[in-house]
Amino acid sequence: MAARTLYDKLWDSHIVKTEEDGTSLLYIDRHLVHEVTSPQAFEGLRLAGRKLWRVESVLATPDHNVPTTDRSQGISDPISRLQVETLDQNCLDFAITEFGMDDQRQGIVHVISPEQGATLPGMTLVCGDSHTSTHGAFGALAFGIGTSEVEHVLATQCLIQKKSKNMQIRVEGRAPAGVTAKDIILAIIGEIGTAGGTGYAVEFAGSAIQSLSMEGRMSVCNMAIEAGARAGMVAVDDITIDYIKGRPYAPSEDQWPQAVLAWRDLVSDEGAFFDKVVNLDASQIQPQVTWGTSPEMVVSINDRVPDPAEESDAVKAEGMQAALDYMGLTAGTPMSKIKVDKVFIGSCTNSRIEDLRAAALIAKGQKVAANVKQALVVPGSGLVKAQAEAEGLHEIFIEAGFEWREPGCSMCLAMNADRLEPGERCASTSNRNFQGRQGQGGRTHLVSPAMAAAAAIHGHFTQV
Amino acid sequence: MQAFTTLKGIVAPMDRSNVDTDAIIPKQFLKSIKRSGFGPNLFDEWRYLDHGEPGMDNSQRQLNPDFVLNQARYQGASILVARKNFGCGSSREHAPWALEDYGFRAIIAPSFADIFFNNCFKNGILPIVLDETVVEEIFQAVFAHEGYELEIDLQAQTITRPVGSNIGFEVDSFRKYCLLNGLDDIGLTLQKVDDIRAYESRRKVEAPWLFGA
Ligand code: SF4
Numbered sequence: 208m209a210a211r212t213l214y215d216k217l218w219d220s221h222i223v224k225t226e227e228d229g230t231s232l233l234y235i236d237r238h239l240v241h242e243v244t245s246p247q248a249f250e251g252l253r254l255a256g257r258k259l260w261r262v263e264s265v266l267a268t269p270d271h272n273v274p275t276t277d278r279s280q281g282i283s284d285p286i287s288r289l290q291v292e293t294l295d296q297n298c299l300d301f302a303i304t305e306f307g308m309d310d311q312r313q314g315i316v317h318v319i320s321p322e323q324g325a326t327l328p329g330m331t332l333v334c335g336d337s338h339t340s341t342h343g344a345f346g347a348l349a350f351g352i353g354t355s356e357v358e359h360v361l362a363t364q365c366l367i368q369k370k371s372k373n374m375q376i377r378v379e380g381r382a383p384a385g386v387t388a389k390d391i392i393l394a395i396i397g398e399i400g401t402a403g404g405t406g407y408a409v410e411f412a413g414s415a416i417q418s419l420s421m422e423g424r425m426s427v428c429n430m431a432i433e434a435g436a437r438a439g440m441v442a443v444d445d446i447t448i449d450y451i452k453g454r455p456y457a458p459s460e461d462q463w464p465q466a467v468l469a470w471r472d473l474v475s476d477e478g479a480f481f482d483k484v485v486n487l488d489a490s491q492i493q494p495q496v497t498w499g500t501s502p503e504m505v506v507s508i509n510d511r512v513p514d515p516a517e518e519s520d521a522v523k524a525e526g527m528q529a530a531l532d533y534m535g536l537t538a539g540t541p542m543s544k545i546k547v548d549k550v551f552i553g554s555c556t557n558s559r560i561e562d563l564r565a566a567a568l569i570a571k572g573q574k575v576a577a578n579v580k581q582a583l584v585v586p587g588s589g590l591v592k593a594q595a596e597a598e599g600l601h602e603i604f605i606e607a608g609f610e611w612r613e614p615g616c617s618m619c620l621a622m623n624a625d626r627l628e629p630g631e632r633c634a635s636t637s638n639r640n641f642q643g644r645q646g647q648g649g650r651t652h653l654v655s656p657a658m659a660a661a662a663a664i665h666g667h668f669t670q671v
Numbered sequence: 672m673q674a675f676t677t678l679k680g681i682v683a684p685m686d687r688s689n690v691d692t693d694a695i696i697p698k699q700f701l702k703s704i705k706r707s708g709f710g711p712n713l714f715d716e717w718r719y720l721d722h723g724e725p726g727m728d729n730s731q732r733q734l735n736p737d738f739v740l741n742q743a744r745y746q747g748a749s750i751l752v753a754r755k756n757f758g759c760g761s762s763r764e765h766a767p768w769a770l771e772d773y774g775f776r777a778i779i780a781p782s783f784a785d786i787f788f789n790n791c792f793k794n795g796i797l798p799i800v801l802d803e804t805v806v807e808e809i810f811q812a813v814f815a816h817e818g819y820e821l822e823i824d825l826q827a828q829t830i831t832r833p834v835g836s837n838i839g840f841e842v843d844s845f846r847k848y849c850l851l852n853g854l855d856d857i858g859l860t861l862q863k864v865d866d867i868r869a870y871e872s873r874r875k876v877e878a879p880w881l882f883g884a
Pocket residue numbers: 270271315316317336338554555556615616619620637638
């Protein structure tokens with residue numbers, strides 16, 4: 208057989224049927240569901256009198272709307288509450304496994320599924336959420352879908368898809384100290400742009416990617432969508448397999464050897480064809496900070512806010528100026544001089560145990576700067592929270608003046624009570640710096656957990 | 672789903688690239704558990720001067736006179752012409768729901784974000800990818816002529832302009848078929864029950880751990 212990419216293999220093994228025009232019916236192994244993009248899908252099923260095709264493939268949890276403060280009070284916003292209750296009811300009616308708001312396993316969908324071993328190599332995994340690309344870190348084909356497709360998967364276990372093109376992004380070499388997976392993916396987006404991956408399934412490869420932990424790989428794949436790629440993935444190796452072993456949804460002991468054998472093949476073959484290859488040198492990457500309203504508007508901490516006057520493309524220059532106006536920044540300002548009002552450590556990009564450890568390392572024995580009004584640490588799941596507390600990380604944060612919260616999406620998109628006020632500037636470990644993303648008029652700078660913690664302590668961005 | 676055959680309508684310009692789904696429909700409106708009623712909140716943060724929340728009476732809110740869709744000349748527009756990477760960001764189908772509810776049935780741009788592009792077809796909206804220079808021509812024509820209209824024929828895959836030659840466009844044949852007939856693709860997939868069952872039996876042998884609890 209001809210040499211195939213990892214994506215080719217994942218694709219081939221899930222084809223139910225291919226039509227003459229090249230569209231395929233693709234089988235879906237795992238379906239994650241949250242409260243925001245599912246109510247209309249369940250309503251659609253009810254109206255058509257349709258059942259779930261394979262209920263065991265579905266795992267649900269509320270994350271976007273849940274409060275990150277005391278859960279015993281319930282959700283105060285009646286509209287948010289109704290949405291979460293609707294999910295609870297739908298899971299009950301359709302007999303779906305749900306980690307409800309009071310379950311310790313509750314958390315951000317993209318954190319809980321890997322944590323449970325519900326994300327496995329070789330799977331196709333979907334969720335009504337664009338950051339589903341996260342799960343590709345396991346050598347899986349994982350991508351976000353819309354609500355109509357959520358309904359389609361619930362009813363048929365399949366999706367109608369056309370194959371994407373193959374792209375490989377190779378990051379070779381050793382990243383300097385202080386450079387994390389988040390900096391690598393931001394540097395990639397800075398290089399190829401937010402539409403650079405459109406139409407492609409991207410495999411992240413190279414020694415700098417292989418040396419990342421699963422947490423790091425998830426941070427990278429998480430933001431594949433910010434580079435325009437619906438799916439990002441990393442080949443399977445020992446790090447992948449070791450991570451999965453012993454997790455609740457992992458293969459049973461008698462199936463384990465067969466599973467591992469199959470997973471070992473989940474790498475791109477030597478000589479496999481990629482429609483596009485992008486190369487980056489990890490040793491040249493510095494800690495990254497975004498300055499604008501799109502993730503591609505990013506520079507390294509040693510740089511200055513770019514000047515639109517130096518941009519030759521007029522449309523681009525205009526966009527840069529609009530971003531600077533929104534962000535309240537002046538061209539030429541050193542990034543390290545930018546002061547922040549709030550700090551958010553959390554989101555499906557950076558709320559796993561390693562992220563919290565990295566932030567705690569910086570916060571230890573320090574105090575949040577006086578100009579920082581609020582510094583939030585929001586673990587990705589109840590289990591991450593418990594693990595962090597077992598390691599005493601919460602005490603480090605609380606000592607330093609951070610707020611230690613309950614798990615959820617929180618200020619990543621501010622659908623719950625955690626948000627920026629107009630004009631407030633935030634160092635955020637999340638993945639989107641769009642206008643108003645963290646609250647109307649809010650100004651977001653995307654950074655790594657270490658950089659966010661350092662910004663909290665110093666009151667401005669700084670070398671980490 | 673509403674079928675799409677031909678459409679003749681006023682074109683409104685959205686003259687910026689990377690218009691994201693947070694801009695198309697801000698997140699506070701995603702709390703709705705319904706599929707309809709998002710039109711009044713399309714581009715909410717750009718369109719109104721105050722901050723919008725679900726449940727507000729939008730007719731009482733102050734419109735931003737500078738926002739393009741608030742201008743008299745674009746009222747009743749059903750075609751949106753946009754720049755690169757339109758619809759990037761989240762997978763929220765609320766974005767096409769809001770566009771459709773507002774009255775847009777077709778969007779023309781040099782490129783679209785993948786998930787948004789896909790979501791349009793599921794909601795009776797035709798997204799059309801055209802060359803950047805052609806999109807630029809349309810922008811200029813829209814700016815120059817008040818009430819500028821285009822006529823889109825999906826069957827023929829053509830756009831007719833008041834002046835100038837017709838523009839052809841590409842569309843995936845399966846998507847075209849569904850859109851022309853207003854077909855719900857769940858129904859179509861369920862006609863392949865036997866294929867799905869056969870795949871599952873085969874796969875249960877190859878990868879039984881995928882079919883555990
Ligand atoms: S943490 Fe943010 S990006 Fe991730 S799923 Fe939640 S809202 Fe989406």
